[in-house]
Amino acid sequence: MAETAARVPRGKGASKGANQPSISKEQLTRAYRDMLLIRRFEEKAGQLYGMGLIGGFCHLYIGQEAVVVGMQLCLKPGDEVITSYRDHGHMLATGMEARGVMAELTGRIGGYSKGKGGSMHMFSREKGFYGGHGIVGAQVSLGVGLAFSNWYRGDGAVAVAYFGEGASNQGQVFESLNLAALFKLPCIFVIENNKYGMGTSVERASASRDLSKNGSPWGIPGEQVNGMDVVAVKEAGERAVAHCRAGNGPYLLEMKTYRYRGHSMSDPAKYRTREEVQKMREQNDCIETARKMLLETFDAKEADLKVIDDEVKAIVQDSAEFAQTSPEPDESELWTDVLLESR
């Protein structure tokens, strides 16, 4: 591992003193735990995929954990989250059960969608998670709809719409930015710029070199954020949330992040070098950074972290066992949930 000094987090507009971390030990510990849970969960999912227990598409979030975990630190119950198909991390971060997510990946009745949605389609209204959507960019308009709902009801909640830099070129994303600004909707647009839309680098897909400006024609403030640093994400997220909750309309965050794994499981990875991936992992890994900060800035003990590691490992192991023992959906499930009963 390369040296990664415990850094005092900084971000555009950070107002804390030079040596004063903007995050509490408790928050960082939670973030570390949640990021680690996502990492271990995704590794296990990759393993189960390799064993043929998970089918179809499976997009892993490994490398990007700081983005959703940092944002989640800024949200309150009642806020909504929506994302694309690289969604397992978002589910876990919003507090959805690892068991239900893993069992959905294996297509079992114990999955969040009773095995009928799969990796890309899980939801939990209780946790404010609105999917899990398979059409690139569609979740952005839907996310503006969640924010519209908050505006219509005047409930003070904020919606976070996540999308990749690939989706940021979709026409409906621009339509959505305009609508959100036009109606001053409490919507945070989070571009997870992991540099590659499948195998096409952002430079080959977008003429813009700064996606945080994508909302500028409509006056939407935007920031570029180090998405590999959970503290920087949290700081930016707090600015965005404050802006939205105050009724100032939408906010846009471009998170510079990186996925270590392929786009999906069947990714030959010929569009980037192994060294590029390795360098990112060694120098910028969000979990390693958080770990060092806990140990060095907050005087956490290795033993404390070991407790977290063990807890996470147990959750993931339990989810994998559940995902294999939960039965496949009954054949009668074919015909349920097509329509709701009319009242």
Place this chain on the structure above:
Amino acid sequence: MTQILMPALSPTMTEGKLARWLKAEGDAVKAGDVIAEIETDKATMEVEAVDEGTLTKILVPEGTDGVAVNTPIAELNGGAEEAPAAKAEAPKPDAVLDKAPVEKMETAKPAATPVPAQAAAAPEKDWGATKPITVREALRDAMAAEMRADKDVFLMGEEVGQYQGAYKISQGLLDEFGPKRVIDMPITEHGFTGMAVGAAMTGLKPIVEFMTFNFSMQAIDQIVNSAAKTLYMSGGQLGCPIVFRGPNGAASRVAAQHSQCYASWYAHLPGLKVVAPWSAADAKGLLRAAIRDPNPIIFLENEILYGQTFDCPTDEDFILPIGKAKVEREGTDVTLVAFSIMVGMAMQAADELAAQGISAEVINLRTLRPLDIETVVKSVKKTNRLVTLEEGWPYAGIGAEVAMQILENCFDDLDAPPVRVHGLDIPMPYAANLEKLALPRLEQVIEAAKRVTYK
């Protein structure tokens, strides 16, 4: 000791070539390290270690072809204490793939025509006194009544507010309900449809007006993939109570891009209900039901009908059930099945046919999905003859569907092959004479009825 298995690297991979080992026996391995390269028919891919430890033994040498998925390829010592719990019972992916389609066939239960439960042949309720109103007024009254009853109902679309509706359907609604519930949209169908669907997922009940259904093509992904499928994909968690409404089909002299019937497009989709009213009573009763329905509804209106006047019940609670057809006129010799504006033509045809001694029964479908085939079957069992009418194209059209379902349900009751009357299979021409020829004409309906009755 952990065995490293030959991984599946794509949804369809069953075997591959172990092209190269990047780690040797005795090497330390960290989770995420690339340990080998595998070639499939599609690509060369890297195998990453999942667990930490030392590579103790390579079981499959590099260069080996045809290594089946899940074959142990190496052994790893130490690090991870977690046992690969699933190993023993891991099904072969090819077995899973082979199995699925067969099972689907076996369990596809309503093979012929699922007759919807609510279509039990109850006579239509008598709503008492009526007064003549236009379809336009009926639609507006329906929206106003439901908006008064439920604060979660709102109307959005282009020109629905200050302009009072491109076709004046929303006239007066902005004054009564204000700009938060009658919301003018920019010309951005894809975006605002997605926004409305997202709002509906939280439990709001949007009415989305498309200036015409032609423009819903801009937004069809959100209707199909987000509105219609999410309930199923969420295992029943996330419904979408939304109405998409607006004029559908040909108006007059607006040419191909503005004169298309989308009935069969939307009726094709499980997860949607599709309603197509004809009269003012249809419009009012069915739109109220659509707004109250917890499912996504496509509500296909017709611009030419907007100004037509029909008797409509005055009862404040008047509502009609979705999924139930109406026998508009009883007859004994031939069944004419129509929806939307074509019901009017069928009624005219029935008058003329009566004068020629042919008794036609006219069925107004009202709902295209779920289709009330039971009412049509009952009629055909009586008349033994079927003619379908629609403005849209014949290919995979509503007429084709109705006729096929009749063949499946009561083939033996037919005394003649069903006949479809429909728009010509061409983009709509602009020229007045050509447009007239492209749309179904009264004489074609009469001719079709005569053909099936051999007169």
